Amino acid sequence: MSATIPAGTKWWSGGKSPFNVSYGKVMMWYFLMSDAFTFGAFLISYGTIRFSVNHWADPNHVFNSFPFAGHANLPLAFVSLMTFILIFSSVTMVLAVHEGHHMNRKGVEKYMLLTIIGGIGFLSCQAWEWTHLLTGEHVAMLNDGTLSVLPTTVKMNPWGEALSSSEIMTALQKTSHEQLVAIANTLHHGAEGAHHAVESLTNQELINQIASNTEFHATHTGPIAFGGYFFGITGFHGFHVFSGVIINIVMYIKTKLGHFDQRGHYEMIEKAGLYWHFVDLVWVFVFLCFYLV
Amino acid sequence: MSAQHFENPEITFQPDHSGGTGKIWKIFWVLSVLTIIELALGYFLYAKHGDLGYATVLSTKCVIAILTIAKAYYIVSVFMHLGDEVRNLIMTIVVPLVLFVWFIIAFLADGNSWKELRNTRGGSRPAETEQVEKAAAEHSAH
Numbered sequence: 001m002s003a004t005i006p007a008g009t010k011w012w013s014g015g016k017s018p019f020n021v022s023y024g025k026v027m028m029w030y031f032l033m034s035d036a037f038t039f040g041a042f043l044i045s046y047g048t049i050r051f052s053v054n055h056w057a058d059p060n061h062v063f064n065s066f067p068f069a070g071h072a073n074l075p076l077a078f079v080s081l082m083t084f085i086l087i088f089s090s091v092t093m094v095l096a097v098h099e100g101h102h103m104n105r106k107g108v109e110k111y112m113l114l115t116i117i118g119g120i121g122f123l124s125c126q127a128w129e130w131t132h133l134l135t136g137e138h139v140a141m142l143n144d145g146t147l148s149v150l151p152t153t154v155k156m157n158p159w160g161e162a163l164s165s166s167e168i169m170t171a172l173q174k175t176s177h178e179q180l181v182a183i184a185n186t187l188h189h190g191a192e193g194a195h196h197a198v199e200s201l202t203n204q205e206l207i208n209q210i211a212s213n214t215e216f217h218a219t220h221t222g223p224i225a226f227g228g229y230f231f232g233i234t235g236f237h238g239f240h241v242f243s244g245v246i247i248n249i250v251m252y253i254k255t256k257l258g259h260f261d262q263r264g265h266y267e268m269i270e271k272a273g274l275y276w277h278f279v280d281l282v283w284v285f286v287f288l289c290f291y292l293v
Numbered sequence: 294m295s296a297q298h299f300e301n302p303e304i305t306f307q308p309d310h311s312g313g314t315g316k317i318w319k320i321f322w323v324l325s326v327l328t329i330i331e332l333a334l335g336y337f338l339y340a341k342h343g344d345l346g347y348a349t350v351l352s353t354k355c356v357i358a359i360l361t362i363a364k365a366y367y368i369v370s371v372f373m374h375l376g377d378e379v380r381n382l383i384m385t386i387v388v389p390l391v392l393f394v395w396f397i398i399a400f401l402a403d404g405n406s407w408k409e410l411r412n413t414r415g416g417s418r419p420a421e422t423e424q425v426e427k428a429a430a431e432h433s434a435h
Contacts, residue, residue: 005306011381017303019382029386040393044400051404052411060339075339076332083328091321094372098317101310264300270374277372281365288361292335293354 028271032278035240039282042236043289046229057159057226059291062152067128079291082125083283089118090280093248097273100266105255108269112252115276119245126238130231137186139218141167146175147218149182154227160220165211168218172207180206187213230290237286240279247272308377320371327360334360 011018019026050056060075067078092114099107133152140150140158147168150158163171172180184198184206198206210216251272260266334357338350345353370376375383 005379009305011379016305018379019385020303020305020379021382022301022303026382029382033386033389036390037392040396044396047397048400048404048407051401052407054408054412058342060335060342076335080328080332084325087321087324087328090368090372091317094317095314097374098310098314274373277368280372281368284361284364284368288331288358292331292357 022267024271025267025274028274032274035278036282039233039236039285042229042233043285046225046233046289049223049225049229053223055161055220055222057157057222059293062133062159063129063291065132076291078125078129079287082122082129083287085118085122085125086280086283089115089122090277092118093273093276097266097270100260100269103261103266105258105261108255108260108266109252112248112255112269116245116248116252119241119248119276123238123241123245126234126241130234133230137182139183139186139216140221141171141218142221144174145171146179147171147183148175148179149186150221152227152230154231155224157222157224157226158219159226160222163218163220168216169207169211171218172210177203177206180210183210183216187215233286234290237279237282240282244272244276244279247275308374316371320367323367324364327364331357331360 011020021029063079064073064075065078066072066074092111096108096111096115099111136151137149138152138158139147140160141163142148150156152158175183180203181198181201184201187210188198198209201209251269254260254268255266260268334353338345338353375386
């Protein structure tokens with residue numbers, strides 16, 4: 001670029017745009033800058049609340065599952081997959097922009113299609129992760145001192161500090177039959193027939209069965225804000241991915257119809273690309289704040 | 294494969310896009326390697342959980358945050374082509390983002406201050422404040 005601009009060009013002396021880009025592109029940049037402040041405000045708010053409490057959910061315990069891997073403990077694995085899907089779709093997007101610079105319609109079509117597939121893949125991963133958390137079964141102690149099986153939602157956070165074995169025994173004694181059955185069932189991982197066998201046991205038998213199971217973990221409940229921030233921020237990001245996929249599909253169709261060839265340039269692909277890369281950029285920070293640290 | 298043709302009075306100089314895809318793939322590998330290092334450090338924190346001192350955990354997290362900023366730089370500069378734009382445009386985008394420096398320091402310090410208050414006498418303000426002492430002194434004087 002610098003090679004094509006004569007040294008000493010007077011950008012501000014009138015007659016030319018001082019930013020040397022089209023109106024549409026400079027406005028896309030300003031929109032993205034304002035969006036960066038929105039995401040930044042969300043993430044900093046999350047950081048403030050996280051700094052203000054003594055114990056926060058450990059991401060390695062919350063996000064340790066992988067589709068079809070059952071109950072295997074795989075911290076960081078699934079989110080790595082999501083991150084690489086998004087990085088790769090960013091690469092295919094920039095390759096589409098590159099093909100656009102060379103007026104190669106077939107190339108733009110190919111790479112836009114790959115970008116769209118990457119975006120849909122990322123959204124599918126997020127749908128699985130949300131479902132996994134919202135339907136998860138984790139044993140936590142409620143304020144009344146009884147144990148309960150809880151999912152992770154915007155109103156419930158079962159990811160507090162671990163209970164000691166004596167605290168667990170005290171809490172189990174107070175817990176109702178119904179909840180003891182539910183807890184025992186989480187330990188059978190929904191095995192066929194186990195459900196009915198558990199229901200007919202007495203409270204003491206259930207307590208013995210639960211307490212003797214080495215897989216059994218129970219925690220305090222954690223700060224309620226966790227679910228709100230997690231679903232709020234990843235949801236807002238996911239909505240950006242979703243709208244990015246829609247924009248990319250529109251761009252793909254317009255490319256196919258030859259609109260950009262008629263226009264003589266593929267600048268719309270560049271503008272869609274800016275938005276798509278921004279989505280990847282935000283994910284880099286969401287990945288940092290929710291999964292890594 | 295003729296180069297694209299703008300007739301836009303806002304654009305005085307066309308950026309040079311004649312290069313190949315080599316740089317794109319190079320940045321892809323840079324981003325992948327940085328992510329793998331981040332994941333390795335994250336896994337290190339998980340595997341050594343409980344064995345590490347506060348300073349080690351904090352400095353590891355700081356390294357991960359710096360690697361994230363490096364990734365952000367490569368995405369914006371190369372993938373979004375901001376590095377190819379004129380300096381005026383770069384400055385109008387980047388300078389406002391400097392506000393984040395204050396934003397992060399001020400709010401995280403605020404959060405930390407709340408935690409300290411929360412841990413003092415069951416979430417209330419400490420009793421040994423000037424006002425309380427003054428009120429107690431007045432009360433005993435009557």
